[in-house]
Amino acid sequence: MAISTTCLNFFSQNGYKVTDRNALKDSEVHYSNIWGVADEDLFTLSIRELDEDFKHKKPFFAQIMTVSNHRPYTYPEGRIDIPSKISREGAVKYTDYAIGKFIKDARKKPWFSNTLFVIVADHCASSAGKVQLPVDKYHIPMIFYAPAHIAPSKFEKLTAQLDIGPTILGYLNFSYKSKFFGHNVFKMKDDEQRAFISTYQSLGYLHNGKLMVLNPNRKLGTFKPDFKTGTAIKTADDEKLTNEAISYYQMAAYLYQKGLYQQEK
Numbered sequence: 001m002a003i004s005t006t007c008l009n010f011f012s013q014n015g016y017k018v019t020d021r022n023a024l025k026d027s028e029v030h031y032s033n034i035w036g037v038a039d040e041d042l043f044t045l046s047i048r049e050l051d052e053d054f055k056h057k058k059p060f061f062a063q064i065m066t067v068s069n070h071r072p073y074t075y076p077e078g079r080i081d082i083p084s085k086i087s088r089e090g091a092v093k094y095t096d097y098a099i100g101k102f103i104k105d106a107r108k109k110p111w112f113s114n115t116l117f118v119i120v121a122d123h124c125a126s127s128a129g130k131v132q133l134p135v136d137k138y139h140i141p142m143i144f145y146a147p148a149h150i151a152p153s154k155f156e157k158l159t160a161q162l163d164i165g166p167t168i169l170g171y172l173n174f175s176y177k178s179k180f181f182g183h184n185v186f187k188m189k190d191d192e193q194r195a196f197i198s199t200y201q202s203l204g205y206l207h208n209g210k211l212m213v214l215n216p217n218r219k220l221g222t223f224k225p226d227f228k229t230g231t232a233i234k235t236a237d238d239e240k241l242t243n244e245a246i247s248y249y250q251m252a253a254y255l256y257q258k259g260l261y262q263q264e265k
Helices: 005-012 039-055 088-106 161-171 239-258
Strands: 117-120 142-145 194-198 203-207 210-215 219-225 232-235
Touching (some): 210 239
Antiparallel strands (some): 117 142, 210 219, 219 232
């Protein structure tokens, strides 16, 4: 499992126990590279850790980060019909295989029926396009899976990664106080739908069918995006949307600098 320094700092300040490839025996690793071990090996380790947590007879939470779908797209041969080191499509298909195997193995466990599995991407493959922030390049999958509790359905509203935490806690019927910017999407009002997308320089804010883009040197623009093609038409500046975007990003930067995303001690 590969974790950035920023992530490690966040995890260490919020009560996480970080477990990585060092917890695996050499005989348990089918493939590894600079990013980490093969997804199936990570899931083998995860099953073992979850079993151990279950023994304590307390609710448990785990965040599992897969890495096989990163360049150079390496994974054990013979798992899927696309050879290793060929393409992103092969790496994604392998990850899909590994997740499927993980779910099948988890089904055999006593904790499966009362566990909520959330499967989500951390980012898209590429944000390059004909516009600064093509919205179709930021469309990622998110699946809530708990077959004993959730009937199959499709959620159509605009949501964002910021909504994952509040939605999980809301679904589990937790009562809590937080500094989340997100919403419980199952109770979200239509005018609360929004998302934040960015590159290393451009900051985007999606709300009410419009995309506000903030760039260095105080350059900004309002666009009407097409969520299917990623194209966008420049429209008249929207002062309210602009102020909302600036406020969100300024507040996030302030909280990060002050360390206020860390848990209250």
